[in-house]
Amino acid sequence: MHFLEELAKTFPEDRLLIDKELLSPYESDGLTAFAVTPRAVLIPETQEEVVEIVRACVKHKVPFVSRGSGTSLSGAALPVETGIVIALNRLNRVIELDPERRIARVEPGVVNIDVTKAAQVHGLHFAPDPSSQIICTIGGNVAFNSGGAHCLKYGMTSNHVLGLKAVLATGEVVEFGNSSLEDTGPDYTGLFGGSEGMFGVALEIILRLLPKSETFHTILAGYNSLEKAGDAVSAIVASGILPGAIEIMDRLAIDAAEAAVDAGYPEEAKAVLIVELEGPQEQVESEKRELETIINASNPIEIQVAKDTTARLKIWKGRKSAFSAVGRLSPDFIVQDGVVPRKRLGEALRRIEQLGKKHGLRVANVFHAGDGNLHPLILYDGTIEGELERGENLAGEILEMCIEMGGSITGEHGVGMEKRSYMPKMFTNDDISFMKKTRTAFDPDGIANPGKMFPEGQAPALTLYGLHPLEKKGIISRE
Amino acid sequence: MNCPSSIEKATEFVRGAKQIIPAGAGTKHPKKDTLGTLDLSGLSGIIEYEPSEYIFSARAGTTITEINELLNKNGQYLPFDPPFINAGATLGGTIACGLSGPGRLRYGGIRDFLIGIRFLNGEGRIIQAGGKVVKNAAGYDYPKLFCGAMGTLGILLEATFKVFPAPRATRTLELTSKSKMAAIETLCNITLTQWEPDALEFYPEENKLLLRLAGNPDALDARLPKILQELGYCDAKILPDDEATIEWNALQEFHWTPRDAYILKAPITPKEIPELEQALSLNDVKRHYGLAGNVAWIATADTKALEEISTILDNLGLAAIKVRGNLERFIYGKTRSHKIHGALKEAIDPLGKFPVLQ
Incomplete structure (x- = not known):
């Protein structure tokens, strides 16, 4: 029996999509430059159905790409033409929420923010907070080891995954880890995190929850140069304070945020720095005084201290909306998420500016300054001949700069489709061949999310970059 | 025994050897003078330390003492409290055993702070994974996989860790309850507070909790x-700094276990502690519960008792791994067997040079 006929026995028409117009929403993810129409989209409602689909794929050697909300910025959920997409959104149950063990056991289609919503009655929250958290799913967060603004202190998604159940690309259903903070033997849970969907599909994930911080102190400082903002970061880091978040935005990004949400950022500033302290009241009180001294000494032109939660959220709203807001300044843009050592941030920004001039393109910068994670937004107009190519070249040169400085090509978006050609610049042939062997153990036929992470393979033709339709509506935003 | 002084010599050995058992300082699994033993204590030393980046890289044979001395000078620390420091533990051995101490509670364990590794695979090729920046999502996360792999997947050569600024002060509270159940209840209450406990340990024989807070x-x-007021329902006292240091050091060094005892680490949750306590009280074994009831450390010098403990753990659905003692067997209690375990080992070590975790 043919592959789809076999699945049609379980899946009714509305959960096995084959009509072209029904497939079109699945052609792209957050990286809209790429679009591929899959053979079919399967919409399972139970874990058993996911297992059934994967086993059918194994039997017929059909490639599959699992997908949550499709917010990936690296083309992680780009379909394969000969394969299917497994849309996991209906596997969205919080199976267990246990305050005593401080864990949540969830299905992969649960939206990131919904974990915190379910946990907050117990005063708990799920720490990883990618900017797309109101729509991105835990399955995608785990597969790409997503980050957010609070990684310096709390780490990335993998640091909050204690265990998981998954169906591998061999059809085997496995359990790794457990509900405890500790584990025995090799950390398979850790290996599965960030494997970019190439090992299989997670069915259940055990997340670590943390008590919500007792208090927050958020301060925004405006500077007349990016360099001064960068120096302030160095001074904070050297002081021994460990803030929950340290973010910087440049003028272009500030303009975008202002135009979009009227965040009230300083009008004259060339850069703004956002620092957030969080923790027990007395500790924050003590660090607050220290931070104030450091910021005052860093020559800001304006300081705003969030007096209450509303003011705090306003500061964050500007920051979190900055990416999609850049869409107001330019019809198209490319975003990168390379990492450089923190002490070289100033140098990196100067070089990005020079590279932008060289290619005749504007670059807006929003970045997680605490951990050196850059987010240059390269603005271009796809209707002007040659701008897309120049933008691509500029993006590539920025990534090469990150590697040269001893950093990484990706801090939190993953390699996916987008950055795979840069893997050989960061890793040796031996490293990559070792990764491939590992992958083969999980996926001997190469059917799980093929074409991602590794350099070879035919890339689909580039189309215009632009905002995701949901971004245009202001529903989602980027990190 | 082979004790190479350079990566080249280690590579040469790995290429030529049929069986390899990597060893560090032997603080947990005594080194055996066999043909296959590869003593890595000669490959030591700090390669790079960037206080402003919160990272350092060092060779696998470097002792944690050496690391800590350097970090201390710069007001930084390894927040996961690696154990057996005074005994001479190395970075490589601590990674291979996947060991973290009481401080894991607050910011995470060794798996959360190890951000990059270089290792030799069975073919004698040097593989690097992860990186030297605190945030990185490129490539598969082998640093995590190697935590707890017990030297079965490759020979660690170098490791890069994320570090944090050290808290300027700590305060330790000793909380004594009327019963084990009451102590466990207190423990659970504390984990839900916003005090951000730095460490919280349970001494079952004394119905006692040790709570550490860290900050300015x-x-x-x-x-x-x-806090004392909120904990009014149990007998709470603040330990003087020197006494507290001794207590925490005793935990980190496992002074509560007899020197020749085997030590098992069993992941657990507070809910399962009462049952395990009841079952284990039949045997003459020492227990301690760390990480707010997330790990049971079980110690006995008697190999027969070890078997009994394994059965007890299995019946309760708990797994354990031996973290000290010179038996070939590492895995106790409930075992989980998936085909991928074998397939992964074969893919990573096709010539079968490294030990099999048993």
Whole structure:
């Protein structure tokens, strides 16, 4: 029996999509430059159905790409033409929420923010907070080891995954880890995190929850140069304070945020720095005084201290909306998420500016300054001949700069489709061949999310970059 | 025994050897003088330390003492409290055993702070994974996989860790309850507070909890009276700094276990502790529960008792791994067997040079 006929026995028409117009929403993810129409989209409602689909794929050697909300910025959920997409959104149950063990056991289609919503009655929250958290799913967060603004202190998604159940690309259903903070033997849970969907599909994930911080102190400082903002970061880091978040935005990004949400950022500033302290009241009180001294000494032109939660959220709203807001300044843009050592941030920004001039393109910068994670937004107009190519070249040169400085090509978006050609610049042939062997153990036929992470393979033709339709509506935003 | 002084010599050995058992300082699994033993204590030394980046890289044979001395000078620390420091533990051995101490509670364990590794695979090729920046999502996360792999997947050569600024002060509270159940209840209550406990350990034989708070001294002293008030339902006292240091050091060094005892680490949750306690009280074994009831450390010098403990753990659905003692067997209690375990081992070590975790 043919592959789809076999699945049609379980899946009714509305959960096995084959009509072209029904497939079109699945052609792209957050990286809209790429679009591929899959053979079919399967919409399972139970874990058993996911297992059934994967086993059918194994039997017929059909490639599959699992997908949550499709917010990936690296083309992680780009379909394969000969394969299917497994849309996991209906596997969205919080199976267990246990305050005593401080864990949540969830299905992969649960939206990131919904974990915190379910946990907050117990005063708990799920720490990883990618900017797309109101729509991105835990399955995608785990597969790409997503980050957010609070990684310096709390780490990335993998640091909050204690265990998981998954169906591998061999059809085997496995359990790794457990509900405890500790584990025995090799950390398979850790290996599965960030494997970019190439090992299989997670069915259940055990997340670590943390008590919500007792208090927050958020301060925004405006500077007349990016360099001064960068120096302030160095001074904070050297002081021994460990803030929950340290973010910087440049003028272009500030303009975008202002135009979009009227965040009230300083009008004259060339850069703004956002620092957030969080923790027990007395500790924050003590660090607050220290931070104030450091910021005052860093020559800001304006300081705003969030007096209450509303003011705090306003500061964050500007920051979190900055990416999609850049869409107001330019019809198209490319975003990168390379990492450089923190002490070289100033140098990196100067070089990005020079590279932008060289290619005749504007670059807006929003970045997680605490951990050196850059987010240059390269603005271009796809209707002007040659701008897309120049933008691509500029993006590539920025990534090469990150590697040269001893950093990484990706801090939190993953390699996916987008950055795979840069893997050989960061890793040796031996490293990559070792990764491939590992992958083969999980996926001997190469059917799980093929074409991602590794350099070879035919890339689909580039189309215009632009905002995701949901971004245009202001529903989602980027990190 | 082979004790290479350079990566080249280690590579040469790995290429030529049929069986390889990597060893560090032997603080947990005594080194055996066999043909296959590869003593990595000669490959030591700090390669790079960037206080401003919160990272350091060092060779696998470097002792944690050496690392800590350097970090201390710069007001930084390894927040996961690696154990057996005074005994001479190395970075490589600590990674291979996947060991973290009481401090894991607050910011995470060794798996959360190890951000990059270089290792030799069975073919004698050097593989690097992860990186030297605190945030990185490129490539598969082998640093995590190697935590707890017990030397079965490759020979660690170098490791890069994320570090944090050290808290300026700590305060330790000793809380004694009327019963084990009451102590466990207190423990659960504390984990739901917003005090951000730095460490919380349970001594079952004394119905006692040891709670460590870390932060600025003025902040801690302002908070402590309120905490004591909230903990009014148990007998709470503040330990003087010197006494507290001794207590925490004893935990980190496992002084509560007899020197020749085997030590098992069993992941657990507070809910399962009462049952395990009841079952284990039949045997003459020492227990301690760390990480707010997330790990059971079980120690006995008797190999027969070890078997009994394994059965007890299995019946309760708990797994354990031996972290000290010179038996070939590492895995106790409930075992989980998936085909991928074997397939992964074969893919990573096709010539079968490294030990099989058993």
